[in-house]
Amino acid sequence: MADETPILSIRDLHKSYDETEILKGVSLTVEEGDLVSIIGPSGCGKSTFLRCMNCLEVLDSGTIAIAGVTLEKKDAATDPDRDFSRKAHELRQRVGMVFQNFNLFPHRTILQNAMLAPMVVLGVSKTEAEATGMRFLEKVGLAAFRDRYPSQMSGGQQQRAAIARALCMNPKVMLYDEPTSALDPQLVDEVLQVMRDLDNEGMTQIIVTHEMRFARDASDYIVFMEGGYIVEVSDEDEIFTEPKDERTRRFLARFL
């Protein structure tokens, strides 16, 4: 495996908002099938990092290579923007994203939610989109809810529907931005279970999370960020028992 090109490779990523630098040169490599958790205190840049991987935030400089699409920005002023947005568009089609607040479309049923992107972006037929949609709704255990509107479902069900919707685009990598933060505690597990199932099927997943127990149980390894840097990348057990960095130790102390 080691000699293959990693499915995700990020080099020296920088990102600022106005004058504030959020990401100060972040690099990360993820192999296919890995489940990686990114943890860290609020404001450490972990969500921005994740959003850069999907071009929801445009990187200032650095390189992002995911599943064969390479995005590079050395100098924002000279790079042809058109080419960049074309590549960003291409990249998004290989990357699925799940948000803290689900971002389901409230005016569509969950099946219609799942069918929209395949039909509009990939141009597949309605029948085919419906079949794909049903397949993934079934996978997340929501086949019976196909005609419900998001407002008629619980938060956990909505998040599972959002995952199914993202899977319909057949992504190579799934990104989760605090997927369980908006959920009642008793609803968290049903969402995490879906992610575990996907891991077992070999999906590459990157999760920004505060769920330390899940991070520890399910991750292949854990990335700890603070102050715009990746402070530590450790084995999921190691980081909790013997963190390499003092900052990691201090952060995790609150959870243990």
Next chain:
Amino acid sequence: MTDMKRLLSLFVLCAFLTGPLVAQDLPADAPVLRWAAAPDSNAPYSFYDASNKLTGFEYEIILAVARKMGRKPEFIQNDWDGLIPGLGRGMYDCVICGIEINPDKAGEVDFSMPYFITFEQLVLRKGSPDVTKLSELSGKAIGTLDQTAALKMLQSTPGVDARTYQQEMNAYRDVESGRIYGVLLDYPIAMFYASPMKDLAFVGPPFGMISYGIVVKKGNTALLDEINKALKEVIDSGELRDILSRWNLWTPTMAKALNQPVDPSLPPTQYLAFIGAATQSPTLLQRLERYATYTPLLIDAAILTLKVSILGMALAIVVGFTFAVFRVYGPWPLRMLATLYIEIIRGTPLLIQLLIIYYGLPNIGIKLDPFIAGVLGLGLNYAAYEAENYRGGLMAIPKGQMEGARALGLTHTQGLRHVVIPQAFRMVLPPVTNDFISLLKDSSLVSMVTLVDLTGAYNRMATGTFDYFGTGLLVAAIYLLIGLPFVRLARYTERTLAVDQRRPTQKPGAFHFPAIGKKAS
């Protein structure tokens, strides 16, 4: 009072006798005489009477002239300001509408010989001191109509506060109520509008001297000669004296000018009919019968109101939506353009916008049909409000919706089209329906550009009968009836969409949108 009654019964008789005067026996292929006037609020010149039929002393004169010319008269309605331009554009052959023979205008048009000579009549409240010169009115507010010789006279008298009115009746009513001191207007207007009002009195000598002439296009001497010849026959045969007598306008001034007997040749039947319809208080049944005769006019007017409103709203939605998208998603020049448009339109009155579109644009060569001008005026005005509605709707859609769409691989445009706009549309449907109802009512302003919408119909009916109260209520009721279905529709959409927009039944605050917009965590 008994005199009045006798005269009224005489009028009924004469009304039948005058019938044949209108009907003409001409060969079917006789040439036509296309004549124009502005009949709204225009008694006693050419106007629509209580039963919505064209009448008036000028109407009778032009019919008599046409008959002498051997031509079939064909009436073309226009508004006062458009009468002369319409002549230039060849919309009709001549204009007869109380136009003063004025050397200033002789450069633009040609005038026939005068068919009526009159003066300005001052009307004050009964018991006011006599006036011999206009300068004695210094310091007083005097009403008149726009673009009249009377206005010029008032404006050239130092110290007089000249007030212009759209409708003569309102001017006289204001004298009656003491809002202004008096009114100076052409004698026929005073005769027909002021003399029936018992609190008002004719005061002072005849002011000025005005001759009305038939107007033809400059240089159309062939037609002018033809008209003059016919007019002379109408005068010499005594027919003009008959017409003016029946309209109670055969004055010593006219008699002297035409060198004919001072006494009227016929009783003032038309005058009494007008005054009768105007001052007699009809029974409820008569009133209802009269309203029933308005039905065709009101149906046409209601249809026009609906047409203008629906087309105006359609325009407002298209333009407003475009500007809203410019404002929320456009690059800065488009954003600026949209903002500028919205601020200017919202900051200026609809009426002024409408008047500029209709009367102002011809100055730069853009002549619009009144209907088009009405739709444009309403539509472009409401577009500003619609733009703000849609902008509100677009902004109310959480940022996460677009992010969700983009994360799925949709382009920005696709995200707008499939995700943001459908939701914004649902959100703004109730306010947009409300706007339509308000536009329906504002459409009454199109009567200012000569359209006979419901308000135009009201003007016509009220000035024909002086029944401002009853016709006002009638027309208001029709507006209400037309608007009602849309009020119901607004309520319905509000209710049904509220169900669709329900938020999840999880713990309060867990699904709050603003959190999505936060940048880093």
